[in-house]
Amino acid sequence: MANSTTGAITYNSYLKIDELLSLQQPRSAGPEHDEMLFIIVHQVYELWFKELLHELDRVSHLLQDDKSHRAQHTLKRILTILKVLVAQLDILETMTPLEFLSFRARLEAASGFQSDQFRQIEFLLGAKNEKAIARFPDGSRARAALQRRYGEPTLWDAFLRYLAREGYQVPSSHLARDVAAPVAPTPEIQDLLVKIYRSDPKNAELCERLVDLDEGVQEWRYRHVKMVERTIGAKMGTGGSSGAEYLRNTVGRNLFPDLWEIRAQL
Numbered sequence: 001m002a003n004s005t006t007g008a009i010t011y012n013s014y015l016k017i018d019e020l021l022s023l024q025q026p027r028s029a030g031p032e033h034d035e036m037l038f039i040i041v042h043q044v045y046e047l048w049f050k051e052l053l054h055e056l057d058r059v060s061h062l063l064q065d066d067k068s069h070r071a072q073h074t075l076k077r078i079l080t081i082l083k084v085l086v087a088q089l090d091i092l093e094t095m096t097p098l099e100f101l102s103f104r105a106r107l108e109a110a111s112g113f114q115s116d117q118f119r120q121i122e123f124l125l126g127a128k129n130e131k132a133i134a135r136f137p138d139g140s141r142a143r144a145a146l147q148r149r150y151g152e153p154t155l156w157d158a159f160l161r162y163l164a165r166e167g168y169q170v171p172s173s174h175l176a177r178d179v180a181a182p183v184a185p186t187p188e189i190q191d192l193l194v195k196i197y198r199s200d201p202k203n204a205e206l207c208e209r210l211v212d213l214d215e216g217v218q219e220w221r222y223r224h225v226k227m228v229e230r231t232i233g234a235k236m237g238t239g240g241s242s243g244a245e246y247l248r249n250t251v252g253r254n255l256f257p258d259l260w261e262i263r264a265q266l
């Protein structure tokens with residue numbers, strides 16, 4: 001909607017500010033002061049998740065087109081966004097356990113566990129779980145997006161195919177692997193990566209950016225679980241999991257295990 005008198009695009013009409021500002025709807029009576037922060041932080045996360053997916057897809061496409069320099073540039077942007085995502089947890093940690101409890105019951109079974117965009121990011125990075133798809137209603141946007149990503153090559157697949165085109169002997173079993181299967185560490189790929197680190201600075205840099213990405217996601221997981229521990233302790237999650245115990249098990253899982261394994265060989 002443009003400015004009604006001049007027809008010109010305005011800040012408000014371009015960014016749909018009225019719609020955006022109408023989307024924060026607390027459920028608690030009062031409403032409780034801290035619920036606004038809780039809603040806004042989560043909504044901002046979802047917007048950044050959308051941007052991350054946009055940029056991660058771009059990295060895959062740039063690798064497909066052998067534009068590794070541009071892919072690195074985009075990875076740098078992704079890492080910068082990840083830093084912001086981690087830093088944002090500090091804001092939510094200003095909310096005490098009692099302040100959270102003042103509205104927690106109103107969340108019912110809602111939980112970040114149900115963020116389809118977070119699962120999409122995991123899928124794109126190779127951590128796919130078919131069960132996660134079935135949690136979303138048939139015909140929903142979320143389910144369709146997850147189904148599509150489940151069948152698509154991961155960022156690791158795009159990387160291996162790029163390396164093959166760069167002249168590296170990536171075994172055909174890896175190039176044609178089941179893209180829904182977990183990314184498992186393998187000696188053949190590790191030999192090749194060691195070679196890259198020793199004699200191919202351009203691609204070694206790209207590998208390091210992928211390690212940054214892997215570490216960045218783990219950093220978020222670690223900080224999220226510490227925030228959960230300080231806010232709800234050992235209580236169950238609203239999403240029905242064991243809470244912090246479940247989350248602790250997701251920390252430390254490498255997305256690109258070969259890139260970590262080779263460190264001892266360098």
Ligand code: HEM
Nearest residue numbers: 045111112113115118228231237238239240241243244250
């Ligand atoms: C007071 C703040 C928060 C608390 C107490 C909390 C608590 C939890 C708990 C207990 C879980 C485990 C699943 C379950 O609900 O049973 C979980 C999962 C999750 N939360 Fe949070 N959370 C908080 C803030 C956030 C924020 C700001 C985000 C950002 C989007 C977020 C995203 C997620 C995601 C993506 C998962 C799924 C993780 C996985 O399955 O690996 N949470 N959260």
